[in-house]
Every structure is written in structure tokens, then in C-alpha cells.
Amino acid sequence: MSEPVKELDGASPLPQQQLSTISEQLEAANGVGQQQQRQEQEDVAKSLPEAADFETAIDAAGFGLFNILLLLVSVPSAMATVFETSTMSYILPSAECDLRLSLLDKGILNAITYAGMISSAIFWGYVADTKGRKKLLIFGFVADTVCVLGGAISQNVVQLMVFKYLGGFVISGPFAVLMSYLTELHGRQHRQRVMMVVGIMFSIATLCLPGLAMLILPEQWNIHIWGLSLHSWQVFLAISALPSILSSILLNFFPESPKFLMSQGRNKEAMQAFQLIYALNHHKARSAYPIKLLVNEVPEKRSSLKADVEHQLGKSKLNQNGLEVSGRVADKPQSSLRAGLAQLRPLFVKPYLGLSLSVYLLNFCVLLGQNTMRLWLPQLFASITEYEQLMVGQATVSDSSICRILEFSVNRTQQALLTGVQSDGVVRECTVNISAASYSNNLIVSFVGLFSYMVAGSLVNLVGVKRILSFGLFIAGCCGIGMYWSSSAASTVAIASLFVALGSISSTSVISASVSLFPTSLRTMIVSLEMMFGRLGSLLGNIFFPTLMNLGCIPPFLMIGLFMLSASVMAAFLPLKNKAALK
Structure with a gap:
């Protein structure tokens, strides 16, 4: 038999006891190394400024020039x-003959913008909470400009409905994002008041519309260009695209929301926005x-404490290939549909299920009453002016009751459709009597709304949004029935x-309340x-209102009033607090 192998590659085998000793020494050294690494991380944390939320x-x-701009x-x-949601209500009396509008057509034109908004609500919500506020605002207003100009050159009611639907689909995103964007760029001290300032902006917009209508719609323009026939109401629509054009240009000069950036782990960009x-x-x-340092709201996206801190402080390292090694890892690509559904899930489970359902139903009731009344007022006031002009010198002119005006408006619209040569040989022409006075009452309503927002803005921090x-909803409900x-x-x-005025303040307050009740990832x-529910x-509401008008005088106003009173009861149970911190 051969001798046992005593050497391996020229080295004598080590005894088992010596191997155990070396293993223990390595483990001890490794433990010391880990302890030193932890100590180094703690030293790094202690040497840096305290992270701010x-x-x-x-x-x-602070609050100053940036916020004012x-x-x-x-x-x-x-x-x-x-403008996107309200211009139809102003052109209906003027376009009645050109488009041969029935009472139901008028209701659909008022409502179809909201149909577009409903169909895109989830899509825009996902895009805004994953891709950012600023980009959505800019591209949304560019697309809205195209839709508004498309509606302005429409030659029949179907084309107009299509472009108004597309306009609603597009504007849904910028509308919701504008609220979140403004909220996230103001501190708690000014946040509720800013929401009231937004209401003032809406009041300014509603004030501009009747003023613009008074200047343009009474004109008897009939322009023919490139095979298109354009009238005053189409010029009115084209001019209403100017705010979208200005917004898409000016918003390029402002930063992304720092709250959104922090929620995405992009603290370096958020720091630049704060600065x-x-x-x-x-x-x-x-x-x-x-x-000097921001709290990392997404800790799973950082490779180490030191790397994350260096990324925020602008001290990013370069790897061997010369690429920046940041403190956050690029997001993995994922299905937009799956991500959108995953984002919706927290709203349908506790603790947000009951609260979200309450907010949905509340806004449904508020906007049903508010927007139905608001969008039918231009038609109603135009009918009042026309009725009084036709009844000059008659005894009934002093009795301009709402029920008499509604009856006149319904009959007037039905007669407008009976144009051309009739069976009795009589030629009936469709004519509209539009004057600047037709929109003067709308100016009064807009001025009252603007003044009310100023009063509410000074009271909101004192008495609270709730x-x-x-x-506000209770008084509005009483006014709706009292009409x-x-x-x-x-x-x-x-x-x-x-x-x-009260309905508009309430609708803005619902948005303000929602922003403070939910975290930024769901906001x-x-x-x-x-x-979408609103x-x-x-x-x-805009479809039911003309239908109920055919049934009598009380049903449309009873519908509006009862929905506003129901919203008042629901608002009383919202868990709202003054100056609550954003989640």
C-alpha cells in the first residue's frame, strides 16, 4: 500500500484545532468590520444637518413673490x-337657429363636456400621481386649445358635441392637478386661504364670460372662409381658447411640485424647487x-444612507463608466393599467373606504345643483330679457315670474324648430333677439360670486372649511327651492x-377638504x-332639468334644492380640522 498523502501542493495540512481558531478569528474580524461600518454610518448621520419634512x-x-406670480x-x-365647461351655456340662445337646437339638444350640449371629464378621470389621476403635475398641466392646456378651436369651426350640432366631449376629456386632468399643484406649493398657514383665492379666480372667469358675450354675441356676423360659415358664437368660442394658450406657455417657468418630488424619492430636485x-x-x-436635508419619504429607493444624503446635497459620485450613482434607483417599468388599479386599491379598503365614498356622494350632490343652475342661467336670463322686450306695454310685463318665463322659454324653443314652409303655406323664419342686455344679469351674478369669495377667504381660517x-350648502338649498x-x-x-355664489364656494371647499383628508400619493x-362623480x-342635472321643465315649474327647482340640502347634511359629518398638515 502506498504511504498516506502528507502534502498537498507542497503544503502540510493544518490541524483541525488550528482551522477552528482561524475561523473564529475571521468571524471576529468580520463582526468588528460590521460594527465599524455601522459606526461610520452613525457618524455620517450625526455630522449632517437634521432632515426636514x-x-x-x-x-x-415662505410666502412672497413666487406665490404671487x-x-x-x-x-x-x-x-x-x-371656459371649457361654461361657454356652451352662453352660445345656446345665439346658436339656436344656426344649429336648430331643441330643448334636449341644449341640455346635452351643456352636459357633454362633463361626459368627457368623467371618462378620463381615472386616467388623469394616475398620470398626475405618477408622472408629475407640471407636465400634465402644460400638455393638457395645449390639447385643450386644439379642442376649443375645433369646436369653434363646427358646422353642425354633432361636430360641436364631439369637440366638446374631447375638450372635457382633456381638461379633466389640468383642472384636478391645478388644485393639487397650488396646495402643494403653499404652507399650512396659507393653504385654506389659497383655495378661496382659486375660487376668486373662477369668479373672475365667470365674470369675463358674460362681458365677452355682451361684446361679441349680439353681432350679426356671417363670415365665409375656406368653405366654412362662421357666426358670432363661433368667434366667441375661438377667443375662449386664449387662456389655455397662455397657461401652456407661462407654466413652463415654474417648478414641479416639491411634495410630488419627495413622494417619488427625488429629493435633490425637490430641494432645488424649495431653494x-x-x-x-x-x-x-x-x-x-x-x-439642507430633506426626509427620505421612499427609503426603499436608496442604496445607502450616505449615498442618499450625497445625492440630496449634490455630491453624487461617478462610477467607473463615468455615470452618476445617485441615491435612488430607477423605477422598474410596469403596466400602466396594473399601476393605476394598484393606486386605486387603498380608496376601496379601510381606512379610506368610508371617507372616500362620503366625498364622492357629497360632490355629486353639490355639482348637480350648482352646475345645473349655473349653466341654465344664461338661457333663462336671455329669455327674461326677450320676454320683457316682447311684452313692453302689456299688463303681463310686471309679472315676470320664473314660471311664466320658463313657459315662454319652452314655447320659444319649440317654435324655433318650426322653420321653413309649413303645411298652410306660411313661411316661418327662425330669428333670435340677442342684445347686450341679455347678459347683464349674468354680470350681476358673477360680481356677487366674486364678492362672496373675498368674504369667505377672510373667514375661512377663522370659522373653518367645514x-x-x-x-353655505344649506342656504343654497333653500334658495334653490325658493326660486x-x-x-x-x-x-x-x-x-x-x-x-x-354659495354653491361655488361650497364646491371649492369640497376640493380643499379632500386635499387635507388624504395623503399625497392619493391626492x-x-x-x-x-x-368624476360631481x-x-x-x-x-343638465339632462333632467329640461326634461322636468316640460313637466311643470316646480320640479326642476325642487330637484336642485333637495340635492343641495342633502349635501349640507353630509358635509356636517366630515372629519375636518383647521390648518391640518398634509399627509
Whole structure:
């Protein structure tokens, strides 16, 4: 037999005891190494400034020139959203003959924009909460410009309905995102008041519309160009595209929402946004911003504490290939549908299920009443003016009750369809009597709304959104039902002004409440969904209203009043607090 192998590759085998000793030494050295690594990380953390959360950072940025410029730029943005949903109500009397509109056609034209908004609510909510606020605003207003101009050159009612539907589909995103964008660029001290300022913007927009209508719609224009026949109401629609054009240009000069950036783990970009806000508000260099480090809201996206800190402080390293190694890892590609559904899931389970359903139903009731009344007022006031002009010198002119006006409006629309040569050989022509006075009452309603928003803006921090919401809806509901007993044009304008002012304040307050009740990852989605239900109410209300008008005088106003009173009861149970921190 051969000798046992004593050597392996020229080395003597080590005894088992010596191997165990070496293993223990290696483990001990490894333990010391891990302890030293932990100690180094703790030393890094101690040597850095304390990380600030979003509320601390936005408060440190202050309120000043940046915020004023942002609010000024938001005026055309708010005007664009109001114009998209409201221009139809102003052109209906003027376009009645050109498009041969029935009462139901008028209701559909008022409502179809909301149908487009409903169909795109979830899509825009997902895009805004995953891709950002700023880009959606810019591209949304560009697309809205195209839709508005398309509606302006429409030659029949079907074409107009198609472009109004597409306009509603597009504007749904910018409308919801504008609310979140403004909220996330203001601190708690100014947040509720800013929502009231947004309401003032909407009031300015509603004030501009009747003024624009008074200048353009009474004109008897008949322009023929490139085979198209254009009238004054089409020129009116084309001019209403200007706010969307301005918004898409001006918003390029503002940063992305820092709250959104922090929620995505993009703290370096969020820091740059805070520094820009601070520099403009305090007239100092960006480096003077007192916050040097932001809380990492997405810890799973960082490779290490030191890498994340260096990324925020702008000290990113380069790897061997010269590429930047940041503190966050690129998001993995995923299905948009799956991501959208995953984002919706928290809204349909506890703790947000009951709260989200309450907000949906509340906004449904508020906007059903508010937008139905608001969109039918131009037609109603035009009918009042025409009725009074036709009845001059007659005894009935003093009795301009709402019921008599509604009866006149229904008959007037039916007669407008009976044009051409009739069976009795009589030629009937469709004519409309539109004057500047037809829209003067709309100006009064808009002025009252603007004044009411100013009062509410000064009271919101004192009494809170909840009280303003519940009491405003209660009074609006009483006005809606009380419209039935209006016995003169003056009383009709007074009641309508109070209803629209309080209803508009309430609709803005619902959005403000929703923003503070849900976390940032769900904020735009919840606003989009609640607006979807609110627009569903607007759509149904504008279709039911002309239908109920054919049944009698009381049904349409009873419908509006009862929905507003129901919303008042629901608002009283919302868990709202003054100056609550954003989640």
C-alpha cells in the first residue's frame, strides 16, 4: 500500500484545532468590520444637518413673490377650465337657429363636456400621481386649445358635441392637478386661504364670460372662409381658447411640485424647487435656504444612507463608466393599467373606504345643483330679457315670474324648430333677439360670486372649511327651492346670485377638504374621482332639468334644492380640522 498523502501542493495540512481558531478569528474580524461600518454610518448621520419634512421645508420657503406670480399665472389656468365647461351655456340662445337646437339638444350640449371629464378621470389621476403635475398641466392646456378651436369651426350640432366631449376629456386632468399643484406649493398657514383665492379666480372667469358675450354675441356676423360659415358664437368660442394658450406657455417657468418630488424619492430636485421658492420670496441667494436635508419619504429607493444624503446635497459620485450613482434607483417599468388599479386599491379598503365614498356622494350632490343652475342661467336670463322686450306695454310685463318665463322659454324653443314652409303655406323664419342686455344679469351674478369669495377667504381660517361648507350648502338649498316663488326678474336675479355664489364656494371647499383628508400619493386620484362623480351629477342635472321643465315649474327647482340640502347634511359629518398638515 502506498504511504498516506502528507502534502498537498507542497503544503502540510493544518490541524483541525488550528482551522477552528482561524475561523473564529475571521468571524471576529468580520463582526468588528460590521460594527465599524455601522459606526461610520452613525457618524455620517450625526455630522449632517437634521432632515426636514415637507411641511417644515415649505414653511421655511415662505410666502412672497413666487406665490404671487404663481397665483397670477393660475388665473388663465382657472379661466380655461371654467371656459371649457361654461361657454356652451352662453352660445345656446345665439346658436339656436344656426344649429336648430331643441330643448334636449341644449341640455346635452351643456352636459357633454362633463361626459368627457368623467371618462378620463381615472386616467388623469394616475398620470398626475405618477408622472408629475407640471407636465400634465402644460400638455393638457395645449390639447385643450386644439379642442376649443375645433369646436369653434363646427358646422353642425354633432361636430360641436364631439369637440366638446374631447375638450372635457382633456381638461379633466389640468383642472384636478391645478388644485393639487397650488396646495402643494403653499404652507399650512396659507393653504385654506389659497383655495378661496382659486375660487376668486373662477369668479373672475365667470365674470369675463358674460362681458365677452355682451361684446361679441349680439353681432350679426356671417363670415365665409375656406368653405366654412362662421357666426358670432363661433368667434366667441375661438377667443375662449386664449387662456389655455397662455397657461401652456407661462407654466413652463415654474417648478414641479416639491411634495410630488419627495413622494417619488427625488429629493435633490425637490430641494432645488424649495431653494427657488425661497430665493424669490426672500430676495436672497438659493444657497441661503436654511434647510439642507430633506426626509427620505421612499427609503426603499436608496442604496445607502450616505449615498442618499450625497445625492440630496449634490455630491453624487461617478462610477467607473463615468455615470452618476445617485441615491435612488430607477423605477422598474410596469403596466400602466396594473399601476393605476394598484393606486386605486387603498380608496376601496379601510381606512379610506368610508371617507372616500362620503366625498364622492357629497360632490355629486353639490355639482348637480350648482352646475345645473349655473349653466341654465344664461338661457333663462336671455329669455327674461326677450320676454320683457316682447311684452313692453302689456299688463303681463310686471309679472315676470320664473314660471311664466320658463313657459315662454319652452314655447320659444319649440317654435324655433318650426322653420321653413309649413303645411298652410306660411313661411316661418327662425330669428333670435340677442342684445347686450341679455347678459347683464349674468354680470350681476358673477360680481356677487366674486364678492362672496373675498368674504369667505377672510373667514375661512377663522370659522373653518367645514362650517362654510355646511352652512353655505344649506342656504343654497333653500334658495334653490325658493326660486319657485320668485315673482319678478329682480327677485330671480337676487336668488340666483346668492345660490350660485354659495354653491361655488361650497364646491371649492369640497376640493380643499379632500386635499387635507388624504395623503399625497392619493391626492390627485381622489380629487379626480370625486370630480368624476360631481361631473356625473352635472351631466344628469343638465339632462333632467329640461326634461322636468316640460313637466311643470316646480320640479326642476325642487330637484336642485333637495340635492343641495342633502349635501349640507353630509358635509356636517366630515372629519375636518383647521390648518391640518398634509399627509
